[in-house]
Structure formats: structure tokens, C-alpha cells
Amino acid sequence: MVSVSRYEIVVKKIKEMIEAGELLQGKKLPSEIEMAKRLNVSRATLREAYRILEDEGIINRYHGIGTFIAKTPIIKSGMEELISITKLIEKQGMKPGTKDKAISLLQPSEKEAAMLKLSPNEKIYRIERVRTADGQPVLLCIDRIPEKYIHGDFKFDEESLFEYLHRDLGIFISYAISDVIPVKAQVADVYRKLKMKSKSSVALLLEQLHYDDKDDPIFYSSNYFSSEKFRFYIVRKRI
Template sequence: MNHPAKYEYVLNKIKDMIEQGEIKEGERLPSEIEYSKLLGVSRATLREALRILEDEGYVKRYHGVGTFVTRPRVIKSGMEELISITRLIEKQGMRPGTKDVLIERVKPTEKEAALMNIPVEDDIFRIQRVRTADDIPVLYCIDRIPAKYVKKEFNFNKESLFQYLQEDLGIYIAYAVSDVIPVKAKVKNIYKKLEMKSASGVLLLLEQLHFDENNNPIFYSSNYFSPEKFRFYIVRKRV
């Protein structure tokens, strides 16, 4: 049985070489025999590292042909983990970005007011934007924040809304209640915003109500994820 440090060493070494451009996208790796000798590890250790790299999208193995360097194009996240989109993209080794930002101070809809437990007469800030990973559009999001939480002018100029709330408004998001809903990509022409191949596809809509440590609803978000670029999973334990 191989010591975990062995395949982790190989895993991290190959990742670093790919991310630093020492191994180019599309390049074929040496054979298992050659590569295991080059790295000073057993073939079993190399295979385990390559298996994980393939799961994470760094390489693609073709039987009888070889192993080729790819680049992680699909962002993966566990549904049980509450993390900002910015941090999630960074964890994949990609650069987060934002474009097509629209910020409005408006009256909430009845649904928005009810979810955030505010009167319909109160103002909210509604933020619409496209989030990118390495300049590739990966999701379209709409966030709503009651104006009462914004003491001064709404100066949201960070990538992460979590970070803005905590650093600028002193609000820490402790948890969120989420609904996962499949919707047609042609809704609101979102497929165009996400540069999807077709309007006939399906998006994954993640509707979330975020709460602070005192169980106060702080903001309500609708995140439309492209299934071409995002994958969610959940760890299920037998009970």
C-alpha cells in the first residue's frame, strides 16, 4: 500500500507544472514507465495521481493512446459547503471576474419582501452580474440586499459579496437555505449572457436566502449556473 505522501507529491508536482506552463495544454505526458522513473515513484503511485488529476480535469487519459494535459473547465463544488463564488473559482486555480454589472435601488417584489421579511415599501439594492472564471462566463447572478443594512452609499466594488458584507457592513453570513431548480436556458436570455451553445439547454438555478449569526435574513440570491461549466455534488452518508 502506497504512503499517501507519495501520490500527493506526484499530484501536486504535475499540477504545478501544468499551472506554471511547464507542461502545455494538449501535450502528451510520457508513458507510465518513463514518467514513473522520471519522478522516482512506482507506477501504482503515478496511476493514483493521474486518476485524481483526471477527476479534477487536469488530464485526459485515452486507452492505447496516452495521457494528455487538459485544463479544468468545469468548476466543482459540494452542495453542503457554503462558500463565495469568488473563493470557489479561486480554489479551482482560476481567476474570478465580473462583468455586465447592473446595480439598482428599487422596491422589492412581493416574493422578495416576504423572503427577506421586509415591508414591500422598503427599498432594496438589486445587483445583477455575470461571474467569470479566467474570463469565461460561468454563472449569472441576481442578489438582493435590503437598503436598511447599507448605512451609507452602496459602494460594492469587490468580487465577493460575502467579503463586502463582512468587511464593509460588518455582517457575517453564517448559513443559507437553498432550493435547486432546473430552468430553461432561454429564460431572460441567460444562455446569451453565459455564452452557451444553445437556448434549448437547461440551467441550474440555485435560489438561496442567506442568514447572519442571529438568524436574520440578510440577502436573497438567484444564481443561474451553466451545466457546461459547473458541477455540484453532495456527499451522502448511510444512516
């Protein structure tokens, strides 16, 4: 007979309380003393249960603020599918939007030039914007496109960069190579721009280099996703 640890029982009980509606998404939990008393366990056992629940994304703990039942992310996506943010938001039945857009023409950094295979005298357009879903800020996008791909003035007034490249420039994005990096939300002022709970919140950074069907690097993006509003998953198959 397999023995069940005390903290595992607490984890199961808290999950049952959430399912039963006794503990509500987004709501702050009672103090540790009160919860430990309510569940008839020590505070040490409760803290171990909280650690597991936090690892599973069921609760969020904020230093100096308290412990909250995590909200179900409003947007879910598979990591294996390359799709524009606009289409991704629309697939969830939500309206995509953009705010705080800034476009600048500048010299690339050493890293940007290397990623995009640019010569020293070539410039890039840098597009920074906050993407919204039904008016809520959900991610910060920073895209860099070599000036050589833009014909005339760069007038990007729509939601989807993929669509703009395909329709206006005849460039079809075929695939992307991505690095997935958890970062503190204080980086690039993400927590404020995405209205996250605190600077210590975690954002998910997708560094992506997008290629066309000729294997040419077209644009390089840094997308900071709010972990409070996005959840990514991946389908893994046994081979």
C-alpha cells in the same frame, strides 16, 4: 449469468472510446448512421445508449445541431459547503472576475419582500452580474439586499459579496437555505449571457436565502450556473 443488453454494451464501448482518446471532449460525434455502422448496432440501440449517456452527463444532444461529447466541467463543488463564488473559483486555481454589473434601488416584488421579511415601504438593492473564471462566463448572479443594511452610498466594487458584507458592514453570513432548480437557459437570457450552446440548454438555478449568525435574512440570491461549466455533487452518508 446476468445478460447484458445490447445498448449497455454500446454505452460501455463509447466510454472506452472517450477514455482512449478516440472521441474527444467537446467534439461532435459522427451521424447516427455512421456511429451505428461503426459500432455494428441498430440506430434504435444507439439512441437508447445515447439516452443513458446523456442522463449521465457524458454527452450533450442539441436539436438540429448534433451530439457532442460533454466537456469536463471546469468547476466542481460540493452542495453541502457554503462558500462565496469568488472563493469557489479561486479553489479551482482560476481567476474570478465580474462583468456586466448593474445595481439598482427599487421596490421589491411580493416574493422578495416576503423572503426578506420587509415592510411595504422598504426598498432593496438589486445587483445583477455575470461571474467569470479565467475570463469565461460561468454564472449569472442576481442578489437582493435590503436598503436598511447599507450605510450611505452602496459602493460594491469588489468580487465577493460575502467579503463586502463582513468587512464593510460587519455582517457575517452564517448559513443559507437553498432550492436547486433545473431551468431552460433561455430564462433571464442566461444562454446568451453565459455563452451557452443554445436556448434549449439547461442551467442550474440556485435560489438561496442567506442568514447571519442572528438568524436574520440578509440577502436573497438567484444564481444561474452554466451546466456546461459547473458540476455540483453531494456527499451522502449512510445513517
